[in-house]
Amino acid sequence: MADSLSLLPPSDARRLAQRSNRQKRRRITSSKPANKPTKAKFDDDDDSQGEAAEDHAGAILGADDDEEGQGKTREELELEAALFGGSHASTSDLRVDRSSKQAATHVADDQLFQMDDSLPSPTARGKQRASDEDDDDASDSDSDDDSTSREAFASDSDEETQDVQPVRARKKALWNDPADQATTDAGEMVIPLNRSRLKKLKRARDETSIVGVQDYEQRLRQQYEKMHPTPAWATSARQTRATQQQDDLLSTTSAGILKRGKRLKKGEIRMTRLKDANFQSKAKSGIQALSFHPSASILFTASSDRRLKLFQIDGLQNTLLQSVHLPELPISSAAFDPTGNSILLTGNRPFWYSYDLQSGRAVRSPRGMWSHQAAGSEGGGMELFKFANSTPSSASSMLAVAGRSGMVHLIDYTSSFGAGGQVVGTVKTSSPVKGLAWQKQGKELIVLGSDAEVYIWDVGTRRCMARWKDAGGFGTTGLSTDPSERLLAIGSTSGIVNLYAREDIHQATSKHSATAALGFTEQAKAAKTFDQLTTSISAMTFNSSSELLAIASRQSDHALRLIHTDSRTVCSNWPTSQTPLAHVTGMSFRADSKLLAIGNTRGKTLLYQLDHYL
Numbered sequence: 227m228a229d230s231l232s233l234l235p236p237s238d239a240r241r242l243a244q245r246s247n248r249q250k251r252r253r254i255t256s257s258k259p260a261n262k263p264t265k266a267k268f269d270d271d272d273d274s275q276g277e278a279a280e281d282h283a284g285a286i287l288g289a290d291d292d293e294e295g296q297g298k299t300r301e302e303l304e305l306e307a308a309l310f311g312g313s314h315a316s317t318s319d320l321r322v323d324r325s326s327k328q329a330a331t332h333v334a335d336d337q338l339f340q341m342d343d344s345l346p347s348p349t350a351r352g353k354q355r356a357s358d359e360d361d362d363d364a365s366d367s368d369s370d371d372d373s374t375s376r377e378a379f380a381s382d383s384d385e386e387t388q389d390v391q392p393v394r395a396r397k398k399a400l401w402n403d404p405a406d407q408a409t410t411d412a413g414e415m416v417i418p419l420n421r422s423r424l425k426k427l428k429r430a431r432d433e434t435s436i437v438g439v440q441d442y443e444q445r446l447r448q449q450y451e452k453m454h455p456t457p458a459w460a461t462s463a464r465q466t467r468a469t470q471q472q473d474d475l476l477s478t479t480s481a482g483i484l485k486r487g488k489r490l491k492k493g494e495i496r497m498t499r500l501k502d503a504n505f506q507s508k509a510k511s512g513i514q515a516l517s518f519h520p521s522a523s524i525l526f527t528a529s530s531d532r533r534l535k536l537f538q539i540d541g542l543q544n545t546l547l548q549s550v551h552l553p554e555l556p557i558s559s560a561a562f563d564p565t566g567n568s569i570l571l572t573g574n575r576p577f578w579y580s581y582d583l584q585s586g587r588a589v590r591s592p593r594g595m596w597s598h599q600a601a602g603s604e605g606g607g608m609e610l611f612k613f614a615n616s617t618p619s620s621a622s623s624m625l626a627v628a629g630r631s632g633m634v635h636l637i638d639y640t641s642s643f644g645a646g647g648q649v650v651g652t653v654k655t656s657s658p659v660k661g662l663a664w665q666k667q668g669k670e671l672i673v674l675g676s677d678a679e680v681y682i683w684d685v686g687t688r689r690c691m692a693r694w695k696d697a698g699g700f701g702t703t704g705l706s707t708d709p710s711e712r713l714l715a716i717g718s719t720s721g722i723v724n725l726y727a728r729e730d731i732h733q734a735t736s737k738h739s740a741t742a743a744l745g746f747t748e749q750a751k752a753a754k755t756f757d758q759l760t761t762s763i764s765a766m767t768f769n770s771s772s773e774l775l776a777i778a779s780r781q782s783d784h785a786l787r788l789i790h791t792d793s794r795t796v797c798s799n800w801p802t803s804q805t806p807l808a809h810v811t812g813m814s815f816r817a818d819s820k821l822l823a824i825g826n827t828r829g830k831t832l833l834y835q836l837d838h839y840l
Contacts, residue, residue, distance in 0.1 A: 490838050535548065
């Protein structure tokens with residue numbers, strides 16, 4: 227019989243051997259003296275079919291085996307018929323046709339079952355297999371064909387679903403490195419941790435290596451998430467899905483970044499240095515101007531080497547988008563227009579350039595936009611200008627440009643798409659202009675003179691609405707207003723910065739009509755005076771929430787301070803003596819206040835992250 231089994235396919239031989247073993251165990255049990263005939267567990271039709279099968283098997287095995295065949299069971303006869311041959315018609319007669327199941331041993335192995343897409347759970351499959359095995363051992367009525375079908379189904383099901391676990395569904399990775407799988411199949415990979423860049427992956431001080439690609443990948447992911455934590459808007463989205471409750475979130479930027487609406491506390495501020503904004507293309511000379519886009523994470527830098535560069539800021543790559551060379555203009559000032567579609571660049575020349583971001587073209591304005599006597603600032607150029615804070619629905623964008631002898635020209639910047647514009651009016655102060663600022667959506671213009679006098683003009687009527695003087699009367703260098711128009715800062719040549727609140731300005735301007743007839747100007751009282759810097763103030767800027775005021779002087783090293791406007795105090799922990807500021811030439815907060823860019827005379831643009839706004 228062993229020789230006959232070797233001629234069969236492995237799957238058939240295995241099944242026949244299992245049947246033979248079960249028949250041997252039953253014959254041993256039936257050989258006891260007090261043994262009673264086992265009652266067959268078939269219906270009447272099945273009994274008649276079994277008797278016919280036994281007679282047919284006896285005929286196949288020959289006349290010499292008739293007596294032996296009569297003493298054998300039906301399953302033994304089936305086994306012998308399958309081993310020693312027989313016609314297809316005769317062997318098919320040996321199949322038992324039950325009422326609830328259909329035999330299928332004459333079908334190919336790969337057609338014995340059909341896989342379902344929705345497989346039962348591992349627990350259910352385990353219980354079903356255990357139940358089936360118990361039924362095989364306890365009942366003689368289980369057919370061999372049904373056992374074969376169950377074994378085949380269970381085997382394939384285990385192979386295809388052995389890794390199925392009741393875990394929460396996650397999105398599949400967009401890409402998997404085949405080299406990682408090849409390395410895992412080849413054996414465990416050992417990654418030494420003696421390199422300085424990998425020491426941060428240690429979990430124990432005495433650890434020297436990482437075993438396995440998966441562990442190495444997991445540690446890299448953890449280190450990346452530690453350096454770049456999940457944004458607040460993503461965390462809030464997960465919490466919303468998990469609890470089905472909406473958090474009270476506020477949109478604080480035009481870019482739509484969400485954060486909780488809590489105010490910045492006084493005292494210390496957490497700052498994290500990122501890669502320099504222009505590390506991919508450092509300027510060959512000092513940074514003269516820089517600014518973030520009003521709504522996008524784009525930063526431009528303008529340097530004294532007459533180059534304009536735009537960068538896509540992400541804190542990691544800070545990709546260089548464009549570099550423009552303007553050989554005719556030594557750039558000293560630059561700014562985005564309120565729409566963010568163009569950049570206005572000026573210098574000590576009687577013209578400016580307007581760079582269009584969409585077309586990538588730089589257009590020069592014509593000369594002689596106004597009379598020669600009023601043209602240009604005291605230095606002969608157009609270095610000092612300021613765009614009005616117009617609304618998105620506004621049809622025009624007003625631009626104020628400081629001229630000579632206290633003249634300020636009002637220009638409709640959008641009338642010629644930046645190529646000159648149209649002069650719509652002029653106002654005049656009694657001294658050279660040192661600062662410009664707009665308020666009330668471009669309806670009022672604030673002008674600061676070198677004599678520390680401040681003028682508030684009605685742009686529509688060209689009338690001076692109020693006039694007051696900076697406290698102390700120091701030589702002024704510039705002014706800046708916050709986005710909420712609640713605060714106004716004025717810098718001086720001595721390094722002092724006076725911060726005024728709206729009520730302070732209102733109190734001073736209300737007395738203007740009474741004191742003007744007497745020939746002098748009312749002096750306003752500053753809400754707070756900051757004297758941390760000792761050299762001339764060259765740059766001042768507020769962040770978008772009006773919580774921070776950055777002031778700097780380019781004449782001294784490390785001369786930069788951050789002022790907490792709510793408490794009227796200076797942040798004490800930053801910058802430190804180790805902060806590589808050098809001589810600061812300008813600062814710019816991103817629209818969401820998460821980033822602060824700082825330009826210096828070395829051609830670098832430092833980039834810092836304000837952790838409070840994450």
